[in-house]
Each structure stands twice: as structure tokens, then as C-alpha cells.
Amino acid sequence: MFKSAFYLYYDGFRSMVVGRTLWKIILIKLFIMFAVLKVFFFPNFLATNFDTDAERVDHVLSNLTQPLADKK
Amino acid sequence: MIEQVDLTMVNWARATFALTAMYHWIFVPLTLGLSFICAFFESIYVKTGNEQWKKLTRFWMTLFGINFAIGVATGIILEFEFGTNWSNYSWMVGDIFGVPLAIEGIAAFFLEATFFAVMFFGWNRVSKRAHLFSTWMVAVGSNLSAVWILVANGWMQYPIGMKFNPDLARFEMVDFLAIATSPVAISHFVHVTSAAFLYASLFVVAVSSWYLLRKRHLQFAKRSLTVACTFGLLASLFVAFTGDEHAYHAANVQPMKLAAMEGLYDGEAPAGLVAAGLLNFSKKPGDEEDPFIFEVKIPMVLSLLANRDINSFVPGINDLVYGNTAENIMGVEEKMVRGKLAVAGLGDYKTAKKSGDQLAAGKALTLFEQNSDYLGYGYLDYAEQAVPYVPLIFYSFRVMVGLGTFFILLFMVYLYLLYKDQLEKQALLLKIGVSSFLLGLVAHEAGWIVTEVGRQPWAIQDLLPVTVARSNLDAGTVEVTFFMFLILFTALLIAELKIMAKQISIGPEGD
Structure with missing residues (x-):
């Protein structure tokens, strides 16, 4: 069963015509997304700026409550 | 409060999200609708045994594959943006969105991915019926993916089945069923998916009309049109019906949007x-x-x-x-008073917890809970901030409804002329048919503008405005990513259009 499943994919990919161009585009796109955009332009703000969940909670709560405190 | 926030950052973050979502939505509805259209074509092939229907199925399946491949993972960028530009929001809704999105990932994606290979590579390896089953499973799986995203979106429009945890600054799920079966989420899902079926039908109409204009693949084009126009007509009537239901729910839970x-x-x-x-x-x-x-x-x-x-x-x-006392409507000004009490209660609770004053913490928590339904209004500075930009919503709504009505007529005229075998002589109509796909895209994007701009200023209806949902970032950082995406998306779109156009130009003979 595993062998036939393997050959389903293997032969399928080998016989593709348009599919090869598509796969190139997909791979380039995924590379740009995960190796460039995610790493250099889209760091997770809370994950990179705070070490613990307690600090993250404190930051978010400050954002939720600070504006009013500023006005007092 | 809002004037203290860098509105430029919020607006660039909104523009980036809108750009990404609108780009993503070029591909998604075509995947949702074309998967079913392929399943219909293949069902006819299996039923009749006519090889022409097989050729036709394989051609549309190739176009479906191209669209799927280019569109795949464009939604992931939205997730990146949540973590970077909308970190407060992401933190607060993590518990609510985690379950629906995990279900989507496990159930729908694997269902889709498993049968996808059989659908594309299994023509000569599995029986006709097993192949047909795979094609239907891809269609069902694709559309199941949409369920959970739209449940999440529906929750943002009508947040139910949750409780805010002030210790963790999170909305926590207390009733999964209430969230999953929210009337807003359900009406949203049926409206969006039926609109996707309509959009995909227009795609088939556009390509087939182009063949008829060029006097190529005439029989193939007419067969495709017969199925697509029937499906499109039914879908467009259903879109009108579900749109009415959608507006009815908006009137009840988002009356400002309807106004x-x-x-x-x-x-x-x-x-x-x-x-x-x-x-x-x-x-x-x-x-x-x-x-x-x-x-x-x-x-x-x-x-x-x-x-x-x-x-x-x-x-x-x-x-x-x-406000309108005669109609028992509480105005935004009164909601703002209650919202500010909620914000004050939350702030006092945080301070009291830190100092270990349990009594003060209990009082502050009570104050917060008594007013928490109006939390978001506590961040507004004046009542008029609760009004979205009316002209954009008003005209987008009319563009969507106007085009939706036009599509019903278009499908009816096409079906009539197909029945009379007169369609290929109607050059002007066929040119309109070719452009109808672009009009379908305009209608879709206009619909999303109504839904999303119409609920401004809220990221979560009544509870969290976009100005508080944001991350503490400089506007410049977000501005750079906006233009980067604009260039990237344009390049990818050109690449897809070129591949798609090439395949359409080759036609079914080139399969």
C-alpha cells in the first residue's frame, strides 16, 4: 500500500508539465514567506520582545488599561 | 485615548491586512467553487461514460490546480501580520481562535491533501468511482477549510460563548458550540461559499465565452457553460437569499453597519x-x-x-x-461611560493584584464585570468615533448587490441562448461573459469591504477597537511591509495570470 502510494506521487510529479513550473513558484513563494518575510519582517511582537507569558500578560494589560491611566 | 495612539501605524497595519486579505481572496473563492464544478463534470463523465466529459473535467481540474498552487499559503501572511502588527489582539483571542483553526488544520487540510493527489495523479490508478469520490472529497475538504475561518471571523463580528479573563488578558472559550453555531458565523459561511460558487461559475463562463468568440472548442465550451450557468444561477439565487439573512443578523448585532x-x-x-x-x-x-x-x-x-x-x-x-429613549436604544456616549468604568476596573484590578490587596481586587473585578460588555467603548474619545466611513460601505454594498442581480440575469440569458443554440452568434454578450469574471471579483471584494469596513472601529465588536488591538510599532516599519507586499503580490499575480492564460490558450487539446 505504501509502495503504491509512493508511486502515485512519484509518477504523478514526474509526468507533470504545468505542475513543474507551479512547484517552482510554490517553492520560491514559500522560501520568500518563511525564510525572508517571517524572519526579517514579521517577528512575533510578543514572542521577541518578552521572555515569559507573565511579561506578555502585563504588556497587554498595560495597553488595555494605560490609556485611561494617562488621562487621570 | 485614541489621539494618543499613532493612528498612522494603525492605518498602515489595516491597509496591509486589507491588501493581503483581498489578494488572498482572489484565489480562495475560485478554489471553493471550481472544486465543486470539477466534481459535477466528473460525475457526468462517470454517469455517461462519455470521454469528452473526462477531457473537459481534466482541463478544468488543471486550471483548478494552477489556482490552488498559486493561492496556497497566501493566507499564512495574514497570520504573520496578526503576530507582528496586531499582537494585543492575537494574544487576547488566542484561546478562541486556537480550536477552530486547529480543527481546520487537522480535519479539512488533511482531507484535502490526501485526496488531492488521487484527484490529480490517480486517473489511471484507481477506479472511476474511487477517483470521483476523491474529487468530491477535495471539494468538501476545501469548503470545510472555509467553515472554521469564517467561524473565527463571525466571532469577531458577534463575540459570544466566551468570558474575558483579567488575569491572563484573554477571551476564553466557555461554549464552543455557541461559537461554532453562531447564527452570524453560519449565515456568513453560507453567503461566502455560495458567492464562491457563483464566482467560479463566472470563471467558467469567461473562459468558455472566450473560446466561443475565437470559434475554438465549441462543443467543449457549450458543455462547460451548460453546467456552470446552471450552477451559477442556483448559486446566485442562493447568494441573494443568504445575503438577506446576513443583513438581518447585521441589523440585530451590528445595527451601525446596517445604518x-x-x-x-x-x-x-x-x-x-x-x-x-x-x-x-x-x-x-x-x-x-x-x-x-x-x-x-x-x-x-x-x-x-x-x-x-x-x-x-x-x-x-x-x-x-x-441614543433614542423612545426606542430604548442606548447611545454610544452612555456606552462610553460604562466602557471607561470597565477599563478603570481592569486597571484597578491589575494594580490591586500586584500589591496583594485582595479586597480592592475583588471590588475592581466586580466593577469590570458589571461593565465588561461595553469594554471597547472605554477606548473611544467621542461618540462619533463609533461610526464607520459611510460612503465606502454604502457604495460597496450597492456595487455588490447590483452585480449580484446582473449575474442572475447573465446566467439566465446564457442558459436561454444555450437552449436555443444561439449563444455563439452573440458576440457582444460573449464579450460581457469574458469580463464577468472580473466583475465577480469586484463583487466579492466589495462584499468584504462592507463586512470589514462596516464593523470599524472594532477589531472585536464592541469589545476591542483596532487602535488598542495593534502592536506598539512605528508606522514606518508597517509602511515598508505594505509596499513590499504590494510588489510581491503584483509579481505573483502576474505569474499566475501568465500560467493560467497559457493553459487556457492551449485549451483542452493540450492536456
Whole structure:
């Protein structure tokens, strides 16, 4: 069963015509997304700026409550 | 509060999200609809055994594959943006969105991915019926993916089944079923998916019309059109029906959105529906100016659509902003007072917890919980901030409805001319058919503008404005990513269009 499943994919990919161009585009796109955009332009703000969940909670709560405190 | 926030950052973050979502939505509805159309074609092939239907199925399946491949993972960028630009929001909704999105990932994605290979590579390896089953499973799986995203979106429009945890600053799920079966989420899902079926049908109409204009693949094009126009007509009628249901829910849970859709400033009983109108752009809530330069109104229809009662009162923007005691409508100003109490209670709770004062913490928590339904209003500075940008919503709504009506007529005319075997002689109509796909895209994007701009200023309806949902970032950082995406998306779109156009140009013979 595993062998036939393997050959389903293997032969399928080998016989593709348009599919090869598509796969190139997909791979380039995924590379740009995960190796460039995610790493250099889209760091997770809370994950990179705070070490613990307690600090993250404190930051978010400050954002939720600070504006009013500023006005007092 | 809002003037203390860097609005430039919020607006660039909103623009980036809108750009990404609109780009993503070029591909998604085509995947949702074309998967079913391929399943219909293949069902006819299996039923009749006619090899022409097999050739036809394989051609449309190739176009489906191209669209799927280019569109795949464009939604992941939205997730990146949540973590970077909307970190407060992401933190707060993590518990709510985690479950639906995990279900999507595990159930729908694997269902889709497993049968996808059989659908594309298994023509000569599995039986006809097993292949057909795979094609149907891809269609079902694709559409199941949409369920959970739209449940999440529906929750943002109508947040139910949750409780805010002030210790973790999170909305926590208390009733999964309430969230999953929210009437807003369900009406949202059926409206969006049926609109996707309509959009995919227009794609088939556009390509097939082009073949007829070029006098190529005539029989192939007519067969494709017969199925696509029938599916498209049924889908477009269903879109109208579900759109009505969608507006009914908006009237109940997002009355400001409905008022903006209609340019209705002063509530009426009975209220008429504006069939067409020219808005007065200088009109502001609370002033004496006329909202319209001219308008054509259908009496009582808005009352019927909003409340299922032709004599009922439909609140306008002024009623919602300033309140209307006669109709028992609390105004935004009063909600702001309660919202500020909620924010104050939350702040005092945080301070008391830190200092270990349990008594003060208990009192602060009670104050917060008594007013937490109005939390978001606590961040507004003046009541008019609760009003979205009316002209964009008003005109987007009319573009969507106008095009939706046009598509019903288009499918009917196509089917009639197909029946009379006269379609290929109608060059002008075929040219309209070719352009109809682009019009379908415009209608889709206009619909999303109504849904998303219509709920501004809220990231989560009534609870969290976008100005508080954001991350503490500089506007410049977000601005750079906006233009980077604009270039990237344009390049990818050109690549897809070139591949798609090449395959269409080759036609079914090239399979």
C-alpha cells in the first residue's frame, strides 16, 4: 500500500508539465514567506520582545488599561 | 485615548491586512467553487461514460490546480501580520481562535491533501468511482477549510460563548458550540461559499465565452457553460437569499453597519430601502444636512429586511450614537461611560493584584464585570468615533448587490441562448461573459469591504477597537511591509495570470 502510494506521487510529479513550473513558484513563494518575510519582517511582537507569558500578560494589560491611566 | 495612539501605524497595519486579505481572496473563492464544478463534470463523465466529459473535467481540474498552487499559503501572511502588527489582539483571542483553526488544520487540510493527489495523479490508478469520490472529497475538504475561518471571523463580528479573563488578558472559550453555531458565523459561511460558487461559475463562463468568440472548442465550451450557468444561477439565487439573512443578523448585532450600508442617519418606522442614491459627502452625524443629494427609496423594504416586519423601526446612525429613549436604544456616549468604568476596573484590578490587596481586587473585578460588555467603548474619545466611513460601505454594498442581480440575469440569458443554440452568434454578450469574471471579483471584494469596513472601529465588536488591538510599532516599519507586499503580490499575480492564460490558450487539446 505504501509502495503504491509512493508511486502515485512519484509518477504523478514526474509526468507533470504545468505542475513543474507551479512547484517552482510554490517553492520560491514559500522560501520568500518563511525564510525572508517571517524572519526579517514579521517577528512575533510578543514572542521577541518578552521572555515569559507573565511579561506578555502585563504588556497587554498595560495597553488595555494605560490609556485611561494617562488621562487621570 | 485614541489621539494618543499613532493612528498612522494603525492605518498602515489595516491597509496591509486589507491588501493581503483581498489578494488572498482572489484565489480562495475560485478554489471553493471550481472544486465543486470539477466534481459535477466528473460525475457526468462517470454517469455517461462519455470521454469528452473526462477531457473537459481534466482541463478544468488543471486550471483548478494552477489556482490552488498559486493561492496556497497566501493566507499564512495574514497570520504573520496578526503576530507582528496586531499582537494585543492575537494574544487576547488566542484561546478562541486556537480550536477552530486547529480543527481546520487537522480535519479539512488533511482531507484535502490526501485526496488531492488521487484527484490529480490517480486517473489511471484507481477506479472511476474511487477517483470521483476523491474529487468530491477535495471539494468538501476545501469548503470545510472555509467553515472554521469564517467561524473565527463571525466571532469577531458577534463575540459570544466566551468570558474575558483579567488575569491572563484573554477571551476564553466557555461554549464552543455557541461559537461554532453562531447564527452570524453560519449565515456568513453560507453567503461566502455560495458567492464562491457563483464566482467560479463566472470563471467558467469567461473562459468558455472566450473560446466561443475565437470559434475554438465549441462543443467543449457549450458543455462547460451548460453546467456552470446552471450552477451559477442556483448559486446566485442562493447568494441573494443568504445575503438577506446576513443583513438581518447585521441589523440585530451590528445595527451601525446596517445604518452605514443604507446611509440612514435618522431612524425610521417604517424604513425604506435606498435602491440608488448619491450621498452628500459633507454629511456628519448629528448635523442638519441632508444625507443624500438624491435617492430612490423603496418604502418599507428596509424594515422588512431588518426586522421581518414592514412597520418596524430601523435605527439610524444618530439614534445609535446619541441614543433614542423612545426606542430604548442606548447611545454610544452612555456606552462610553460604562466602557471607561470597565477599563478603570481592569486597571484597578491589575494594580490591586500586584500589591496583594485582595479586597480592592475583588471590588475592581466586580466593577469590570458589571461593565465588561461595553469594554471597547472605554477606548473611544467621542461618540462619533463609533461610526464607520459611510460612503465606502454604502457604495460597496450597492456595487455588490447590483452585480449580484446582473449575474442572475447573465446566467439566465446564457442558459436561454444555450437552449436555443444561439449563444455563439452573440458576440457582444460573449464579450460581457469574458469580463464577468472580473466583475465577480469586484463583487466579492466589495462584499468584504462592507463586512470589514462596516464593523470599524472594532477589531472585536464592541469589545476591542483596532487602535488598542495593534502592536506598539512605528508606522514606518508597517509602511515598508505594505509596499513590499504590494510588489510581491503584483509579481505573483502576474505569474499566475501568465500560467493560467497559457493553459487556457492551449485549451483542452493540450492536456
